[in-house]
Amino acid sequence: MPVVDAKPYQYPFEPKTTALVVIDMQRDFVEPGGFGDSLGNDVARLTAIVPTVAELIGLCRRYGIRVIHTREAHRADLTDCPPAKLKRGNPALKIGDKGAMGRILIDGEPGNDIVPALAPIAGEIVIVKPGKGAFYATALGDILRLQGITHLLFAGVTTEVCVQTTMREANDRGYECLLVEDATESYFPQFKTAALEMIRAQGGIIGWTATCGEVAAALAAR
Numbered sequence: 294m295p296v297v298d299a300k301p302y303q304y305p306f307e308p309k310t311t312a313l314v315v316i317d318m319q320r321d322f323v324e325p326g327g328f329g330d331s332l333g334n335d336v337a338r339l340t341a342i343v344p345t346v347a348e349l350i351g352l353c354r355r356y357g358i359r360v361i362h363t364r365e366a367h368r369a370d371l372t373d374c375p376p377a378k379l380k381r382g383n384p385a386l387k388i389g390d391k392g393a394m395g396r397i398l399i400d401g402e403p404g405n406d407i408v409p410a411l412a413p414i415a416g417e418i419v420i421v422k423p424g425k426g427a428f429y430a431t432a433l434g435d436i437l438r439l440q441g442i443t444h445l446l447f448a449g450v451t452t453e454v455c456v457q458t459t460m461r462e463a464n465d466r467g468y469e470c471l472l473v474e475d476a477t478e479s480y481f482p483q484f485k486t487a488a489l490e491m492i493r494a495q496g497g498i499i500g501w502t503a504t505c506g507e508v509a510a511a512l513a514a515r
């Protein structure tokens with residue numbers, strides 16, 4: 294069984310019962326003109342991790358680890374978007390407004406697509422989620438249970454919002470979770486650092502962290 298030299302201690306996992314969850318690597322967060330940009334963020338930090346996320350996805354595909362993608366998205370009529378979320382942050386462009394890549398954070402719009410370098414392949418599940426956590430109002434929990442998944446690797450953006458929220462949801466549901474440190478990013482470097490520390494504090498209270506290279510080394514050595 295592969296064992297990752299992770300923090301705060303070793304993380305053993307079986308590829309057959311492990312899934313990689315790639316959170317929200319969509320143009321709305323990663324490219325200029327999307328939702329992240331409309332909230333005043335510099336998206337360059339997020340764009341920079343695309344090659345590492347691609348490497349991790351390729352690694353998982355090679356070793357038979359299921360790859361699941363998520364997108365944060367709302368229905369075109371916004372009936373699944375709480376008014377509080379719509380108003381929050383007083384952004385230049387609100388959810389549903391027309392931006393440079395179509396309507397902001399709306400399912401089916403060009404900006405809602407996963408960036409081309411990380412596009413899902415046939416057979417990979419894409420979870421469309423209206424919240425920050427990928428378990429809320431989606432079929433993710435049922436899918437993982439029916440597929441016999443017990444371990445989850447996490448990548449994507451942003452570390453302290455959708456990634457951390459989903460990892461906490463998964464931890465409460467009993468999954469053994471590991472966040473891949475260099476395959477996740479935040480608009481705020483200090484929030485990424487703090488989120489990684491929070492996850493692995495107190496003996497891994499939420500889970501483990503390790504680099505993509507450390508996961509690759511574990512898989513190569515098994």
Ligand code: C5J
Pocket residue numbers: 316317322365425450451452454455456
């Ligand atoms: C945010 C996310 N930051 N994917 N979404 O609103 O983290």
